[in-house]
Amino acid sequence: MEVTTHIAIVSVPVYSHLRSILEFSKRLVHLHHDTRVTCINPTFGSPCNNTKALFDSLPLTINHMFLPPINLEDLPHDTHPAIQVQITISRALPLIYDALKALHASSRLVAIVSDGLITQVLPFGKELNVLSYTYFPSTAMLLSLCLYSSMLDKTISCEYRDLSEPVQIPGCIPIHGTDLPDPLQDRSGVAYKQFLEGNERFYLADGILVNNFFEMEERTIRALQQEEERGIPCVYAIGPFVQEESCKEGSSDIECLRWLDKQQHSSVLYVSFGSGGTLYHEQINELAWGLELSCQKFLWVLRPPNKFGIIADIGAKNEDPFEFLPNGFLKRTEGHGLVVPYWASQVEILAHGAIGGFLCHCGWNSTLEAVVHGIPLIAWPLFAEQKMNAVLLTNDLRVALRPNVNENGIVEREEICGVIRNLMVGEEGKRIRQRMKILKDVAVDALKDDGSSTVTLTQLALKWKSLSLGDA
Structure with a gap:
């Protein structure tokens, strides 16, 4: 027995x-x-x-x-x-x-x-x-x-x-x-x-x-x-332990993947702050302008602002996050970017060939998901130990770029635009992509x-x- x-x-x-x-x-x-x-x-x-x-x-x-x-x-x-x-x-x-x-x-x-x-x-x-x-x-x-x-x-x-x-x-x-x-x-x-x-x-x-x-x-x-x-x-x-497939798939997930299917290889920046992270209203505004000014394709999972920087109940959908975007943003970026409210299937998105970069909060789950899919990062830490993770990714492993924060704690639109362009189409972005590819291969070997x-x-x-x- x-x-x-x-x-x-x-x-x-x-x-x-x-x-x-x-x-x-x-x-x-x-x-x-x-x-x-x-x-x-x-x-x-x-x-x-x-x-x-x-x-x-x-x-x-x-x-x-x-x-x-x-x-x-x-x-x-x-x-x-x-x-x-x-x-x-x-x-x-x-x-x-x-x-x-x-x-x-x-x-x-x-x-x-x-x-x-x-x-x-x-x-x-x-x-x-x-x-x-x-x-x-x-x-x-x-x-x-x-x-x-x-x-x-x-x-x-x-x-x-x-x-x-x-x-x-x-x-x-x-x-x-x-x-x-x-x-x-x-x-x-x-x-x-x-x-x-x-x-x-x-x-x-x-x-x-x-x-x-x-x-x-x-x-x-x-x-x-x-x-x-x-x-x-x-x-x-x-x-690394990461989800291999999503536990939930809805109409928004299907919309995301269909939209990505129409984009060129490695041309889209994925923007998400984890299962519950969010930004202040002013920072949402600056990020929106930075994405628009960069002229790069993007897929953004957007949540409404919260004073704690995190939504306690990730299943709650009490507000329309689109109300916090700059006037005319969705119209001006139509076809160029896709904004998804609250939640999207990150596992499937990062595995899609159209994704060429990931602007993330440096939560460890998201970080490892980026590593196993070989996606270079823009490190935008919010809370907990995420700033430490950002240091590891930028200064040690050198697989991420980290935007500068002004004296008021805001990342300004010009800075966001520059970092996005640097990662997606710049020479430094190419070197980061190569290092992340090596790290991905080692992660696969470890398992x-x-x-x-x-x-x-x-x-x-x-x-x-x-x-x-x-x-x-």
């Missing part, structure tokens, strides 16, 4: 994180058919259609459960989405523990893999005598910052943004303090304290699974792996049977399987 290896996954109520950890789960059960996964999902409301579609597309060897929604009615109605997520996680911990305990009792768990935003789960593994891992859905560069954040906190006295010299993170290229993640921009704030506390819990992990491949961040991953004797958990580079990521994931899966056999 074949012994099944049972893994529990603990996600967070953030669509981009959920997508990533589910792609990891799908890859795991695809490579190892004797592995079964149960995904535990804390929630603070009914799952949106996009989230439901993710779960509907899963293979039978991945089960899931949505925990009872957490009541957030005591919070102010305009609470930032990131705070809503953190409070949901905190209040859901007893439910998560009970779910893990029940799973372990009914079907012996060999490992718990929790998202990097929910390190509070790591001690549960020790209590249940089960291995605990963190799934880190971003870069090894960010992971290095997290693991060394307490050390930096003790050696740097001022605000990071006020440093005159770049910050030196072990194994990484130097980075200016202003490009560090949002919680580090105010060291007196609650978010900074929570950032440090969460990072300390990483040291409780039996291993950290990074959604990247060794060759893309070789220097950083090597540096982390060499520090294992000093207490840093074993780091496994097992990506082959003998590739670095597949070999690493298989070693981990065999370790888990040996534990199952020991229990049998």
Whole structure:
């Protein structure tokens, strides 16, 4: 009788994180058919259609459960989405523990893999005598910052943004303090304290699974792996995990693809800010003018402005985003560009031969999707760790251009126009395209049977399987 290896996954109520950890789960059960996964999902409301579609597309060897929604009615109605997520996680911990305990009792768990935003789960593994891992859905560069954040906190006295010299993170290229993640921009704030506390819990992990491949961040991953004797958990580079096909296809997706079919090869700039990112009204206006002035073909997924720069419910469509465009923009760019409201199938769009560039927010899912399709980038970070990702892409890998921001925090139309033309038809764009092509080939190789990521994931899966056999 074949012994099944049972893994529990603990996600967070953030669509981009959920997508990533589910792609990891799908890859795991695809490579190892004797592995079964149960995904535990804390929630603070009914799952949106996009989230439901993710779960509907899963293979039978991945089960899931949505925990009872957490009541957030005591919070102010305009609470930032990131705070809503953190409070949901905190209040859901007893439910998560009970779910893990029940799973372990009914079907012996060999490992718990929790998202990097929910390190509070790591001690549960020790209590249940089960291995605990963190799934880190971003870069090894960010992971290095997290693991060394307490050390930096003790050696740097001022605000990071006020440093005159770049910050030196072990194994990484130097980075200016202003490009560090949002919680580090105010060291007196609650978010900074929570950032440090969460990072300390990483040291409780039996291993950290990074959604990247060794060759893309070789220097950083090597540096982390060499520090294992000093207490840093074993780091496994097992990506890139990206969606291979869309979970949702509607009339707007069909319209996009038909429009792209009529365009020349590599002639269209795709503009999107991820599953929920958006711009201020003034910046939407400048971006529209920059696209128009560049005279380059474009496909723009447009959302209405939001004061937080992110739409909490990606399924909500409460406003007409076209109302925020300059007067006459759609008419003047008709046939030259296509603007799609709210959502489009990014997987199919990036795979289309007409796409020659991607102006994106540098979210890690979107970044990896660009890499596996060989699409050069314009880096336009919005929040979280996206500025760090932009530094990696522009200064280290050199597969992206980053527009300059003026003193008011706005990227002006002339700057946008210049960067777009440089990427799409300029000489620098040609060199970036060549480097991205090389990076794409290496990413493909990493996922082959003998590739670095597949070999690493298989070693981990065999370790888990040996534990199952020991229990049998």
